[in-house]
Amino acid sequence: MEVFIIGGGASGLVSGIIAARNGANVTILEKNSKCGRKLLLTGAGRSNFWNSKMDIDCYYSSNKEIFKEIFNSKKDFVLDFFKSLGLVYKVNNGYYYPFSNQSTSILNVLLNELQVLNVKIKTSEYVLKIEKKDKFYIYTNNNRYTADKVILAMGSKASIKEADSNIYDLVTSLGHTVNKVLPSLVKLKGEGNFYKDIKGVRSEVILSLYVDKEFKKEEYGEVLFTEDGISGICTFNLSGIVSRSLNKKMESEIAINFVPWFKGDNHELKEFIKDLYTKQKHTIEGILEGFLNYKIVNLLLKLTKLDKEKNLDNEKLDKLVRLLRDFRIKIIGTNGLLEAQVATGGVPLEEINPKTMSSLKTKGLYLVGEILDVDGICGGYNLGFAWLTGLIAGESVKND
Numbered sequence: 582m583e584v585f586i587i588g589g590g591a592s593g594l595v596s597g598i599i600a601a602r603n604g605a606n607v608t609i610l611e612k613n614s615k616c617g618r619k620l621l622l623t624g625a626g627r628s629n630f631w632n633s634k635m636d637i638d639c640y641y642s643s644n645k646e647i648f649k650e651i652f653n654s655k656k657d658f659v660l661d662f663f664k665s666l667g668l669v670y671k672v673n674n675g676y677y678y679p680f681s682n683q684s685t686s687i688l689n690v691l692l693n694e695l696q697v698l699n700v701k702i703k704t705s706e707y708v709l710k711i712e713k714k715d716k717f718y719i720y721t722n723n724n725r726y727t728a729d730k731v732i733l734a735m736g737s738k739a740s741i742k743e744a745d746s747n748i749y750d751l752v753t754s755l756g757h758t759v760n761k762v763l764p765s766l767v768k769l770k771g772e773g774n775f776y777k778d779i780k781g782v783r784s785e786v787i788l789s790l791y792v793d794k795e796f797k798k799e800e801y802g803e804v805l806f807t808e809d810g811i812s813g814i815c816t817f818n819l820s821g822i823v824s825r826s827l828n829k830k831m832e833s834e835i836a837i838n839f840v841p842w843f844k845g846d847n848h849e850l851k852e853f854i855k856d857l858y859t860k861q862k863h864t865i866e867g868i869l870e871g872f873l874n875y876k877i878v879n880l881l882l883k884l885t886k887l888d889k890e891k892n893l894d895n896e897k898l899d900k901l902v903r904l905l906r907d908f909r910i911k912i913i914g915t916n917g918l919l920e921a922q923v924a925t926g927g928v929p930l931e932e933i934n935p936k937t938m939s940s941l942k943t944k945g946l947y948l949v950g951e952i953l954d955v956d957g958i959c960g961g962y963n964l965g966f967a968w969l970t971g972l973i974a975g976e977s978v979k980n981d
């Protein structure tokens with residue numbers, strides 16, 4: 582049986598190994614001159630490829646029930662699979678990395694195994710058209726191929742130039758639909774013109790997301806201020822919800838709590854500041870610098886107008902406490918798909934069989950990885966989904 586895999590990324594390489602281990606003749610067609618371009622970028626070149634807390638709630642999908650079925654069927658096999666390839670890994674705070682700290686380790690163990698299994702890897706082969714008749718006819722920029730089964734492992738439009746991609750045209754030409762594709766794990770742009778004053782500052786905070794005034798989700802961690810908004814892992818982890826909400830013309834607001842260490846209420850926070858001010862004769866600036874970056878301090882003093890005053894005005898102190906606890910940013914956009922790590926949206930899970938990853942629209946076709954409407958938060962979840970779906974499709978393609 583001739584199995585062709587379109588895309589030599591995370592999910593394509595894994596499905597190729599499993600299909601070949603099960604006796605299929607496998608060919609991988611990759612448009613780039615090398616496989617695994619995105620895989621090499623992951624985890625800032627270290628590849629955070631899995632997480633010890635693989636939880637369904639760490640993912641968004643338009644259909645949680647079907648997602649659950651996919652997720653639970655092969656979750657316990659992923660680490661054994663990588664061990665079988667000789668990958669040595671380590672775990673930092675639940676995040677899995679190759680022991681070498683280099684994503685090349687993951688790519689190389691996959692490529693080595695593919696070579697041992699005699700899988701043909703054809704690079705610089707841009708698949709332009711796929712026709713399904715008695716068999717599949719695959720047209721690339723160079724060749725025409727014939728296949729019994731095809732696995733689509735083309736990823737998403739995140740982090741690639743728009744003109745560089747025909748992923749969704751190919752999949753719709755084979756009878757599928759595509760849920761609106763939007764950026765996720767991406768920087769957010771905020772309203773206001775104060776960002777230049779605090780650009781580059783990192784601060785440990787709680788971010789709370791409100792959509793149309795309703796609380797949606799909160800994240801604890803480091804926020805990084807950019808020239809026009811916010812970045813960092815906790816921002817990324819809220820960005821998918823923001824993208825989808827903005828797309829529906831809903832209003833997104835993020836509240837920053839700059840004092841996550843303070844467990845009392847606003848009144849107690851006010852008393853804490855007042856106490857240092859009146860009893861210990863500290864300046865407001867000095868008090869704030871005890872726990873905040875000086876650029877944030879300057880911004881807060883400017884916004885409360887406490888920078889110009891010697892005396893502590895009660896109303897201004899109330900405002901300061903509010904800003905420390907609930908600094909609101911209206912989100913007006915994201916940095917877009919090109920800068921996003923993943924896409925939210927894609928082929929709806931209702932169009933595949935979760936037991937096999939086979940298409941319910943075209944017989945003999947399989948879909949794996951990010952092309953599907955599933956996206957995870959930071960922490961190895963997106964590669965995790967690529968491995969899981971690659972394992973399922975690779976196993977079923979020969980027998981299905």
Ligand SMILES: Cc1cc2nc3c(=O)[nH]c(=O)nc-3n(C[C@H](O)[C@H](O)[C@H](O)COP(=O)(O)OP(=O)(O)OC[C@H]3O[C@@H](n4cnc5c(N)ncnc54)[C@H](O)[C@@H]3O)c2cc1C
Nearest residue numbers: 588590591592612623624629708735736950951961963964
């Ligand atoms: C900067 C960055 C950092 C990231 N860090 C992490 C991380 O630490 N942990 C994590 O879990 N996830 C991370 N991700 C997300 C992760 O990389 C993806 O979710 C994952 O690679 C998706 O795997 P995939 O196989 O679906 O797609 P991809 O890995 O994107 O592979 C798709 C392949 O198909 C090829 N292709 C597309 N169209 C065609 C065509 N027409 N013909 C031939 N070939 C085609 C592409 O060139 C590509 O090689 C990161 C992403 C980015 C951009």
